[in-house]
Amino acid sequence: MSLKGKASANSSAKHIENHWPPYPPPKETDLDKALRVEEEREARRVSDAIDRELESERQAVRRRQKEETRLLLLGQSESGKSTMLKNFQLAFTPKALQAESDAWRAVIHLNLVRSVNFIIDLLSNTVAPHSTPYGSSYHPHGSGRTPQHSNAGDTSPTVTSFTHHHRMSATPQPSAEIRRYKLALSPLRQVEMILAKQLSVHDAGSSRGSIPNALSSGRASEVSVRGGRGWKSLLRRRAYEDLPTTNYPEELENARQILDACRADIVSLWASSSVQLGLSEEGVALQEQSGFFLDQAERIADIEYEPTFDDILKARLQTIGVEEHRLVMETAAETGQQWVFYDVGGARGQRASWVPFFDDVNAIIFLCSTAGFNEVLLEDRTVNRLLDSFNLWKTVCTSKLLGSTQFILLLNKTDILEARLKSGIQFSSYVKSYKEGNDLPHVIEYLRKKFIAMHHHHSPQPRQLHVHSTCAVDIDTTLAVLMRIRDAILVTNLIATDML
Ligand SMILES: Nc1nc2c(ncn2[C@@H]2O[C@H](COP(=O)(O)OP(=O)(O)OP(=O)(O)O)[C@@H](O)[C@H]2O)c(=O)[nH]1
Ligand SMILES: [Mg+2]
Numbered sequence: 001m002s003l004k005g006k007a008s009a010n011s012s013a014k015h016i017e018n019h020w021p022p023y024p025p026p027k028e029t030d031l032d033k034a035l036r037v038e039e040e041r042e043a044r045r046v047s048d049a050i051d052r053e054l055e056s057e058r059q060a061v062r063r064r065q066k067e068e069t070r071l072l073l074l075g076q077s078e079s080g081k082s083t084m085l086k087n088f089q090l091a092f093t094p095k096a097l098q099a100e101s102d103a104w105r106a107v108i109h110l111n112l113v114r115s116v117n118f119i120i121d122l123l124s125n126t127v128a129p130h131s132t133p134y135g136s137s138y139h140p141h142g143s144g145r146t147p148q149h150s151n152a153g154d155t156s157p158t159v160t161s162f163t164h165h166h167r168m169s170a171t172p173q174p175s176a177e178i179r180r181y182k183l184a185l186s187p188l189r190q191v192e193m194i195l196a197k198q199l200s201v202h203d204a205g206s207s208r209g210s211i212p213n214a215l216s217s218g219r220a221s222e223v224s225v226r227g228g229r230g231w232k233s234l235l236r237r238r239a240y241e242d243l244p245t246t247n248y249p250e251e252l253e254n255a256r257q258i259l260d261a262c263r264a265d266i267v268s269l270w271a272s273s274s275v276q277l278g279l280s281e282e283g284v285a286l287q288e289q290s291g292f293f294l295d296q297a298e299r300i301a302d303i304e305y306e307p308t309f310d311d312i313l314k315a316r317l318q319t320i321g322v323e324e325h326r327l328v329m330e331t332a333a334e335t336g337q338q339w340v341f342y343d344v345g346g347a348r349g350q351r352a353s354w355v356p357f358f359d360d361v362n363a364i365i366f367l368c369s370t371a372g373f374n375e376v377l378l379e380d381r382t383v384n385r386l387l388d389s390f391n392l393w394k395t396v397c398t399s400k401l402l403g404s405t406q407f408i409l410l411l412n413k414t415d416i417l418e419a420r421l422k423s424g425i426q427f428s429s430y431v432k433s434y435k436e437g438n439d440l441p442h443v444i445e446y447l448r449k450k451f452i453a454m455h456h457h458h459s460p461q462p463r464q465l466h467v468h469s470t471c472a473v474d475i476d477t478t479l480a481v482l483m484r485i486r487d488a489i490l491v492t493n494l495i496a497t498d499m500l
Contacts, residue, residue, distance in 0.1 A: 024036065067336075067337065067338060068338045068339070068340055069337070069338070069339045069340070069362050069363075069489055069490075069493060070339075070340045070342070070360060070361045070362050071339060071340070071341050071342070071361060071362065071363050071364075071365055071489070072341075072342045072344070072354075072357050072358070072361040072363075072364050072365070073085060073341060073342065073343050073344060073365050073367065074344060074346075074354065074364055074365070074366045074367070074392075074396060075346050075366055075367035075368060075369075075389070075392070076346045076347075076368075076369070076372070076377070076385060076388050076389055076392060077318065077345070077346040077347040077350075077377070077378065077379070078290060078346070078369060078378075079346055079367040079368060079369040079372075079389070079412060079413075080367050080369060080410070080412040080413060080470075080472040081319070081343055081344065081346060081365075081367050082317065082319055082343055083313055083472040083473065084365065084367060084410065084412070084470075084472050084478075085325060085341050085343050086312060086313055087313070087472060087475070087478045087479070087482060088327060088339070088341065088482060089325075089327060090309055090313075090475065090479075091331070091479055091482050091483075092327055092329045092330065092331050092334060092339070093327045093328065093329065093330050094330065095330055096327070096328075096330070097309070097312070101306060101307055101312075104307045104311070104312045104315055105305065105306070105307050106195050106198060106199055106252070107199065107315045107316075107317050108293060108300060108307055108311055108312075108315045109191070109195055109255065109256075109259060109300070109301075110192065110195040110196060110199065111291035111292070111293055111315060111316055112259075112266075112293040112294065112297060112300055112301065113188050113191050113192045113195065113259070114192060114291075115286055115291075115292065115293070115294050116185060116188055116266055116269065116294070117185075117188055117189065117192055118286070119269065119275060119279065119286070120178070120181060120182050120185060120269075122278070122279070122282060122284065123174060123178045123275065123278045123279075123282075124174040124178050124179070124182050125173070125174055175274060177272065177274055177275075178274075178275075178278075181265060181269050181272075181275075184262070184265045185262055185265055185266065185269065187258045187261070187262060188258070188259070188262055188266075190255075190258065191255045191258050191259055194251050194252070194254065194255045195255055198251065198252065256303055256305075257303065259301045259303075260301055260302060260303040262301065263297065263298065263301040263302065266294070266297040266301055267297050267298050270294045270295065270297060288416075290316035291314070291315060291316030292314075293311075293314070296311075309475060310473070310475070313472065313473045313475070314473055318345065318347070319343055319344065319345040319346070319350075320345045320350065321344075321345055321350070321353060322342055322343070322344045322345070322353050322354070322357065323342070323343045323344075324340060324341070324342055325340070325341040325342075325343060326338060326339075326340050327339045327340070327341065334486075342357050342361070344357075347377075347378070347379050348377065348379045348380065349379065351392075355401070358399060358401035358402050358405075359401045361405060362405070362406065362489060362492070362493060363405060363406040363407070363408055363489050363492070364396065364402060364405055364406070364407050364408065365408045365410060365485070366393060366396060366407065366408070366409050366410070367410045367412045368386075368389040368393070368409070368410070368411055368412065368447070368451070369385060369389070369412055369413045369416075370386075370411050370412065370413055370414055370416075370417040370443070370444070370447060370469070371413040371416035371417045371420065372384070372385025372386045372388070372389060372413075373385070373386045373417070373427055373430045373431060374420065374425055374429075374430050384430065386430070386431065390450070390451075390454065393409075393451060393454055393455070394454055394458050397454060397455050397457075397458040397459050398458045398459075398460070400460050403459070403460045403461050403463065404461070404463060405463070406463070406464045406466075406488070406489065406492050407455065407463060407464065407465045407466070408465075408466045408467075408468070408485055408488070408489075409451055409455075409465060409466070409467045409468070410467075410468055410469075410470045410472075410481070411444060411447055411448065411451075411467065411468070411469040411470065412469075412470045412471070412472055413471065413472070414440060414444065414469050414470065414471050415471040415473070415474065417440060417443065417444075418440040421438050421439060421440060421443065426438055427443050431446075434446055444469050448467050448469075451467065452465065452467065464488075464492065466484070466485070466488050468481045468484065468485070
């Protein structure tokens with residue numbers, strides 16, 4: 001047989017092998033035939049069942065994708081991602097947010113207590129803030145002129161976390177007044193310890209080793225817990241009613257009572273002119289830091305305190321890892337819809353965990369803190385925050401996985417930006433290419449154009465981009481922006497599912 005003949009014999013044998021149902025064997029008895037036909041029928045039945053199952057799974061995925069809107073919040077640490085998510089919760093799932101109130105109260109209390117312990121440590125000259133990377137220019141959020149703290153994953157009280165990181169101050173002995181506050185407010189060390197322990201009780205062990213940047217956050221009221229399941233539900237009353245072994249409610253009640261007993265001293269500590277003088281001599285402006293509640297201590301340390309939505313928006317809880325938040329819409333117009341938010345940790349060490357979420361979202365909401373123009377990153381004090389946001393934006397725009405994803409850019413923290421510009425800080429001193437006036441509208445317009453140009457230049461294909469300026473701690477103005485975001489996303493989803 002020729003080679004060609006062999007090849008054609010082989011291919012016809014293969015053809016017979018692959019044929020379904022298989023050709024009958026040459027010498028088949030009636031019984032064999034009946035058995036074969038029955039086997040073939042059964043095989044066909046199983047195969048059809050598998051096909052039907054696959055098709056119904058495909059339809060379920062399509063249905064889920066139609067019913068579910070998936071959004072990924074991106075941006076550097078402290079750009080306001082989690083705060084924006086809280087605004088979405090407030091607008092569309094207010095009851096669910098209200099149910100988390102106990103958890104947020106613990107965070108707010110921890111923010112407050114850390115500020116108090118920080119002041120006492122600083123002014124009783126156990127420690128002094130480390131020097132700024134920019135000589136004498138003070139950058140409240142990023143300069144590092146605040147002592148470092150352990151995060152909630154490290155349950156040791158504030159004072160112990162100073163010892164390794166800070167030089168001893170050359171200042172002489174603390175004043176009698178500070179010594180008195182130190183004594184009177186010493187029970188707050190225990191409150192800090194209780195709250196930190198309770199907030200980090202889930203996964204604390206696993207998160208502690210993996211988040212060096214969070215451990216050295218250097219912020220008076222910084223709190224971080226491992227994201228995802230756990231910490232909020234843990235603090236819901238009904239969540240621990242069934243767990244007789246936990247002593248959480250008692251511990252929490254103790255902490256609240258101690259805080260309430262210290263209330264008058266906390267208020268007078270913050271009102272003390274010598275404390276204010278001491279802080280300003282050290283170049284520390286606590287009121288400009290995230291999670292600042294000292295000016296509300298009278299109300300917040302009260303045993304009856306219930307957090308308001310404004311308080312919840314201002315609470316600072318650093319996100320570690322990626323948190324999934326499923327919002328089942330409570331509002332009439334959106335009832336039944338589900339929006340799934342992926343809220344990521346924005347610090348540099350966290351960014352590698354973003355990518356797996358890129359190929360499964362309807363839209364990206366990217367936040368840039370416009371106030372970052374005169375700040376540096378906590379995790380790398382040589383990097384300007386605005387520059388870091390530009391670079392991050394470039395990277396996100398360039399991603400092929402996000403090629404056809406809708407983009408929403410929020411130029412956030414406009415209130416802080418405006419206050420700084422009004423106080424005389426020149427935007428052009430930090431952004432050399434800026435030539436316009438030192439006022440909010442001009443600076444925002446400059447940033448808007450800059451981000452749009454980068455998007456245009458770096459995107460692999462044309463794509464929708466919506467830009468808004470926001471102040472995420474202002475409920476009313478943010479609500480108006482959220483409605484526009486909702487409309488834009490819904491319209492895009494309808495187009496994508498051929499319903500328009
Ligand atoms: N004044 C002001 N504060 C804001 C604004 N947006 C957010 N904040 C505050 O800034 C702090 C940080 O905001 P977050 O939402 O926790 O920041 P994040 O982007 O989630 O940060 P990571 O979780 O570390 O990635 C919080 O205390 C917020 O209350 C704003 O527009 N204006
Ligand atoms: Mg966050």
